Amino acid sequence: MNGLASSFPLVVAIGFVAAALCVVGAVWHSSDPTVRKSFIALFFVGLLAVNLVPVPSPLPFSNLHKYTETSSNPTTYYDVYLVDAEGNELRYDGNAAPPSGTLIRFGRGIATEYDEPKARSTASHLLERGITYRQHIENDRGIGHHVDFPPHALGYSWDRDLLAEYDDFVELRVYHVELRYTESGLAIEERDRTPAAQLTTDGEFTRNETTH
DSSP, rough: HHHHHHHHHHHHHHHHHHHHHHHHHHHHHHSHHHHHHHHHHHHHHHHHHHHHSOOOOOTTTTTSSSSSOOOSSEEEEEEEEEEEESSSSEEOOOOGSSSSGHHHHHHIIIISSSSSHHHHHHHHHHHHHHHHHHHHHHTOOOOOOGSOOOTTTTTTOOOOHHHTOOOEEEEEEEEEEEEEETSSSEEEEEEEEEEEEEEEETOOEEEEEOOO
């Protein structure tokens, strides 16, 4: 089993290279009606199969299914919050420090992966960007919908009404979050948050080593 596990990345790489070569070959011979029709038919058969048949998606269609992969149980990640002068926490808006997809990675880095100088500077950057982005929204200069992709139905973002409930931000906190799902995997059974790191506007940085 260890041998198979170690060779899996190579098998994946070979599969995608082979698929890429097939695409190149099909394009090269696209003037042949048989090749063109066969390629299109194979693509759509594969696309339908991975979405309709309840089996693991084969290469090269492994990321073309519409369903998400099953999460591990429990699932752990790092979440970032800003704290106002009254101690109220507000979950960080990833648009404050784009690209927003890197926010969890920044949180993990601050809490566990970065050395202290880098963790401190990253936390300081997020805190400063959060404060600045809040000012932009309050001054009606946030991200305009006319220049951005339409918001996802499950997306999260600040607005003026939400920010009006908070005092000035004075701290950034990173939490280690652990989710446990029900046996069916359709609902969250338990959610634990453990403080992992924090930085105040005064520059005081602390990190909880037990969350590493």
